[in-house]
Amino acid sequence: MSVDCRAVRALVAVGILAAACGGQSGAALGPRPAAASPAAPVSRAPARASRALAPGTARLAVYRARTSVIPAWMWRRMIGVSWHPGCPAGLGQLRLLRLSYWGFDHAVHQGELIVNQSAAKALTRAFGRLFAARYPIRQMRPADAFGGSDERSMLADNTSAFNCRRVRGTPAWSQHAYGLAVDINPFQNPEALSDGAVDPPAAAAWANRSRHSRAMIRHGDAVWRAFISAGWHWGGDWASPKDYQHFSANGR
Numbered sequence: 001m002s003v004d005c006r007a008v009r010a011l012v013a014v015g016i017l018a019a020a021c022g023g024q025s026g027a028a029l030g031p032r033p034a035a036a037s038p039a040a041p042v043s044r045a046p047a048r049a050s051r052a053l054a055p056g057t058a059r060l061a062v063y064r065a066r067t068s069v070i071p072a073w074m075w076r077r078m079i080g081v082s083w084h085p086g087c088p089a090g091l092g093q094l095r096l097l098r099l100s101y102w103g104f105d106h107a108v109h110q111g112e113l114i115v116n117q118s119a120a121k122a123l124t125r126a127f128g129r130l131f132a133a134r135y136p137i138r139q140m141r142p143a144d145a146f147g148g149s150d151e152r153s154m155l156a157d158n159t160s161a162f163n164c165r166r167v168r169g170t171p172a173w174s175q176h177a178y179g180l181a182v183d184i185n186p187f188q189n190p191e192a193l194s195d196g197a198v199d200p201p202a203a204a205a206w207a208n209r210s211r212h213s214r215a216m217i218r219h220g221d222a223v224w225r226a227f228i229s230a231g232w233h234w235g236g237d238w239a240s241p242k243d244y245q246h247f248s249a250n251g252r
């Protein structure tokens with residue numbers, strides 16, 4: 001199958017990664033074992049095409065990412081569900097990202113993530129690195145698909161960003177209300193609260209971080225490096241609570 005690597009390299013140049021042409025471009029990021037040091041540099045190893053191919057999937061696995069304004073039909077669906085009058089970010093500040101990701105089924109899917117426009121480029125790049133590392137994601141749908149309920153979204157192991165909600169038990173807006181935070185595979189990466197409770201409660205077993213799953217996020221691993229290199233911060237690095245699913249632009 002022929003590959004237009006010039007076009008792919010052009011995408012790489014703006015931060016969009018394509019595994020199939022990594023060997024030539026030298027810019028694609030390959031999977032690496034987890035590094036323990038927070039100072040560990042982001043891997044620059046070229047991704048080999050063979051790593052991006054799974055049995056039964058298309059021969060060519062290319063990361064596709066598109067940023068757009070929120071379509072009118074989607075905005076109508078969000079109003080009164082994941083967005084309300086008075087929310088700190090409105091239609092003009094939000095963008096829809098359509099991103100490739102590797103599913104738990106080892107196939108490539110397109111997900112939808114609603115984010116702050118100021119974060120669109122950084123998140124496009126970060127999810128490109130997750131794609132290059134073949135990090136598996138269960139599903140990626142906007143919060144309104146779960147009635148705006150964070151609990152329902154977490155129980156469905158849904159990766160999402162924008163949702164106009166408060167920090168639990170406080171009047172403060174969550175960083176999700178600005179589209180400046182992302183929760184990734186929340187079931188395998190729950191929040192361990194200071195009182196010993198786990199959110200979502202059904203994922204309590206996953207608060208034990210000595211379990212083994214490629215979906216678990218650990219300090220220094222490919223997911224961590226993807227976001228830290230974008231200048232974002234991980235809730236799993238907090239002293240308490242530990243929010244293993246949560247990455248944010250400002251560390252809150």
Ligand SMILES: [Zn+2]
Nearest residue numbers: 181182183246
């Ligand atoms: Zn979060």
